[in-house]
Amino acid sequence: METTEVLVIGLGPGGASAAGMAAHGGAQVVAVERRAMIGMPVQCAEFIPLPLGRYATAPGVCIQRLAAMHTYLPSGTLHRADYPGLMIDRAAFDQALAAQAQAAGARLWTGTALVALDAANNTATLWHDDKPFTVRYQVLIGADGPHSLVAKAAGLAPQPCLHTRQYTVPLLQPHDATDFWLHDDYPGGYAWLFPKGQQANLGLGVDKRWQRELKTPLDRLRQHLIRSGRVGAEILARTGGAVPVGGLRPTLNTRNILWVGDAAGLTHPITGAGIAAAVLSGEMAGQAALDFLGQGTALDEYAEELEDHYGPVLRRALAQRQHLQTFWQHGQPIDDQTWQAHWVGA
Ligand SMILES: Cc1cc2nc3c(=O)[nH]c(=O)nc-3n(C[C@H](O)[C@H](O)[C@H](O)COP(=O)(O)OP(=O)(O)OC[C@H]3O[C@@H](n4cnc5c(N)ncnc54)[C@H](O)[C@@H]3O)c2cc1C
Incomplete structure (x- = not known):
């Protein structure tokens, strides 16, 4: 049996930041990631707000600077707002954070999944190379995303999530804003086009209770953008994933377990943005x-700090x-005015 002071489950931005901070402070840290390669495949639209740019300085991470946020309201009216940010290569971003944690002394085990937790005895069963093995920890950090097994094993309720589908497409006209479409075709969410140099991430998120199928509305928007000459017809990559939209979890810690990032419910319930909160909560954890x-x-005290920092904003959203x-x-249309009262950039 392995032992460690801190065991981190998941090496997204939340887990890597937590592992880096704990290792930097001198703790013995093991951080595990079930994927073979950190950050791959990317499940993200890859936009970060400008202040997070200080975490995006490694070579190959920052792709393009954006200045504004464009929102197409249900009537088709375009609303422009200043919103500076960066488009990143998300895999490179996650890998750079993990490399920093490793440089600080954390041991990173990829291709290694948490499969069971015995919280009463502070032991986790991990699975690597088709074999289970056990790690005993003093503190456990659940950074394992929207469907956190650490949370499930500790008896926390599942989080309500948006479902997303995204294509990477050629971008034919240079653009320096994130574009959002608020429309009845996307109940529970919205559609987006985020420019990334000569490519763009085009996607949508919906609540499957009200719109079970994501391909048809996304293809309809893609065809519209092809006809208007903004994007090419080729689909360069496909992805998707879940985005928690239930707000901060009521339980953010137990005696020796902490949750960070998506596993803590830190994504914004309206926009779905969660990278910045994952990084910052990871450091706090x-x-x-x-x-x-x-x-x-x-x-x-961690839970109190997280609540002070994020509670009011997330509760309002x-x-x-x-x-x-x-x-x-009720399948009722939402007019421009109602959306404007609820949307961040309109
Ligand atoms: C399509 C899409 C687009 C998005 N676009 C944006 C955007 O543009 N900007 C933004 O700010 N946010 C965006 N988000 C949200 C953002 O991606 C998340 O908020 C962010 O990744 C949260 O980081 P995290 O470290 O908490 O979790 P994650 O990044 O989900 O990392 C969790 C890690 O844990 C690993 N893991 C899970 N279970 C186990 C296990 N049992 N054992 C070991 N490892 C495990 C996973 O493989 C994963 O690597 C988007 C989300 C989606 C789905």
Whole structure:
């Protein structure tokens, strides 16, 4: 049996940041990732707000700077807002954060999945090379995304999620804004086109309770953009994934377990953005693990800090989402004014 002070499950931006912070502070850290290669395949539209740029300085991470956010309201009216940010190569971004954690002394095990947790005995069963083995930890950090097994094993409820489908397409006209479409075709979510040099990520997210099928509305938007000369007909890559939209989890820690990023419900319930919160909560969790190990500080302080930092914004966004939900669930159209009262950039 292996032992470690800190065990991190998942090496997305949340887990890598947590592992890096804890290792940097001198803790013994093992961080595991079920994928063979960190960050691959990418399941992201790859936009980060400008302040997060300080984490995107490694070679090959930053692809393009954006200046604005364009929102197409249901009537077709275009609303422009300043919103500076960066388009990144998300795989390179995640890999750079993981490399920093490794340089700080964390041991990173890829191709290694958490399969079972015995929280009462502080042991995790991991699966690598077709074999199970056990790791005993003092602190466990659940950074394992929207469907966190760490959360499930600890008895936390599943999170409500948006489902997404995204194509990478050739971009025929240079663009320096994120484009969003708010429309009844996308109940529970919206569609997007994010430019990335000569390519763009074109996708949509919906709540499957009200729109089970994602291909038809996405292809309809793609055809519209092809006809208007903005994108080419080729599909260069396909992806998708789940985005939690239930807001901050009511439980963010137990005695010696912490959740970060998507596993903690930190994605914004209206926009679905979650990279920045994953990185920052990861750092906070890494520091909380150090304080727990060094000074015996209760992990409740992490939950309080997270609540102070994100609680008000996420609760407001969740209330807005719940209001929009009254339209989606009855199949009622949402007009421009209602969307403008609830959308971040309109
Ligand atoms: C299509 C799509 C587009 C998005 N676009 C944006 C965007 O443009 N900007 C933005 O800010 N946010 C975006 N998001 C949200 C963003 O991707 C997430 O908020 C962010 O990845 C959260 O980071 P995380 O580290 O918490 O979780 P994740 O990035 O999900 O990382 C979790 C990791 O844990 C691993 N894992 C899971 N289970 C186990 C297990 N049992 N054992 C071992 N490892 C495990 C997974 O393989 C994964 O690598 C998008 C999401 C989707 C689905």
